[in-house]
Amino acid sequence: MLSIGEVSQQTGVSTQTIRYYERIKLLPEPKRAGNNYRVYSDSDVERLRFVNRARQLDFALEDIAEILAFRYQNAPPCQYVMNVMTQQITVIEERIGDLQRLRDELVNLHRVGLTMPEDIEMKQCVCHLIKTGQSNEDVNDE
Amino acid sequence: MLSIGEVSQQTGVSTQTIRYYERIKLLPEPKRAGNNYRVYSDSDVERLRFVNRARQLDFALEDIAEILAFRYQNAPPCQYVMNVMTQQITVIEERIGDLQRLRDELVNLHRVGLTMPEDIEMKQCVCHLIKTGQSNEDVNDE
DNA sequence: ACTTGACCTTATAGTTACTATAAGGTTTAG
DNA sequence: CTAAACCTTATAGTAACTATAAGGTCAAGT
Structure with missing residues (x-):
């Protein structure tokens, strides 16, 4: 039988988050000690671990x-x-693909920013690159 | 001079989002027509394009x-x-790395789920895999 | 003249998965 | 007896929107 703090330590889930999971009924209401503190059983902890892992x-x-x-209904x-x-x-x-494209684009823009002559870099520079949205194609493929 | 709907079409930013950007002062308050409709200038549209691109x-x-x-202060x-x-x-x-690891883990779990005998699959199965959090290491490297 | 539909307006609440804050009760060590 | 380290609840904030309600405006068709 563990307190919320102990459960938190054992699972790596913050006490706030444990209470939050209880509020949205992802976890059942645990028993309470005489002082109204939450008391968790092993099966409570197991369930939390499951949630955390998922x-x-x-x-x-x-x-x-x-x-x-x-699970509760014993249905598989x-x-x-x-x-x-x-x-x-x-x-x-899909997200990985999006992020890879995004990274390539940023690396490109950054590289262009670096290779700009300093006086231009300090006046028009990267903002222009962002603005037009064409630097990528310019530099990349077209 | 364009209405909010036209600006939305031209930029691909929803009218809701355009109003939202205005509310949080990312865009200036545009002029209004006699009927209180928003009216956007070319520079308004340009600014929105910049935001959208960023x-x-x-x-x-x-x-x-x-x-x-x-930009507004003319500072570079x-x-x-x-x-x-x-x-x-x-x-x-970092995000790409995280997601790749996550994908590998899921693909693994899914594969294990597929190769399980059907009766076991229908009773303990993948939930168990999620629960323990050890299937990944079992299958992968150790 | 009137109504239908496609626009536009504001204000407010909902989304996801938490995190932070306020204001207080309990327990233990010194 | 007081300070710290716990615990409690309730409420609001986060990011970047999205959705909803309740209404005003305008052009076209009957």
């Missing part, structure tokens, strides 16, 4: 709630979880 | 406001912009 996999809290609901959430995973993978791969 | 580069609105403030924001860019690139590269 968050690290970037599952939305809503999806996690759904999975937990399946497997197919659901597998579907969510497939979706997640697609979304993440 | 957003596409994932600059925070706060940074954009800072850059625009420099160059060094500031260059610094922001450098920071952005670092942050983005």
Whole structure:
């Protein structure tokens, strides 16, 4: 039986966040000690660990709630979880692609900024690059 | 001279977002027509394009406001912009790394889920994988 | 003249996943 | 007996929008 602070330490989830999860019903209301402090059982901690782990996999809290609901009904959430995973993978791969393109663009702009003569750099410079939105194509491919 | 809807079409920024930018003073209050409709000049549109382009580069609105403030004072924001860019690139590269690790982990879990015998898959399955948080290491490297 | 639909206006609340703050109660060590 | 390190609740703030409500304006069609 652990206090909220102890649970926080053991799981790496802040006390604020634990209370937040309780508020949005992702975690059940724990028992209370005589002084009204929260007291957590092993199964509470296990559930929190599950939530935390799923968050690290970037599952939305809503999806996690759904999975937990399946779990509680003793229905197998497997197919659901597998579907969510497939979706997640697609979304993440798209994000990676977007970010890579963005990084290339920024690196380009930065490089152009560096190679500008100082007096121009200090007057028109990078703002112009941002503004036009064409530097990328200019430098890159066209 | 354009209406908010026309500006929206020309820039790809929703009318809601244009009003939002005005509210947080990223854009100046435009003139109004007799009917109280917003009327935008070319320079208004140019400024919005700048904001939009910077957003596409994932600059925070706060940074954009800072850059625009420099611009207005005719002070060269160059060094500031260059610094922001450098920071952005670092942050983005970290995010890409995180996401790649996450994707690998998910792909792994998904693969394990697929190769599970169906009866097990339908009872313990992926939830267990999420729960333990150890499947990744099991499958990957150790 | 009137109504329908596509515009425009403001103000306010909702989104996601937290984080921070205020204002206070409890417990333990010195 | 007081200071610290816990705990409690309630509420507001974060980023960058998006959605909703409730209404005003305008051009075209009947």
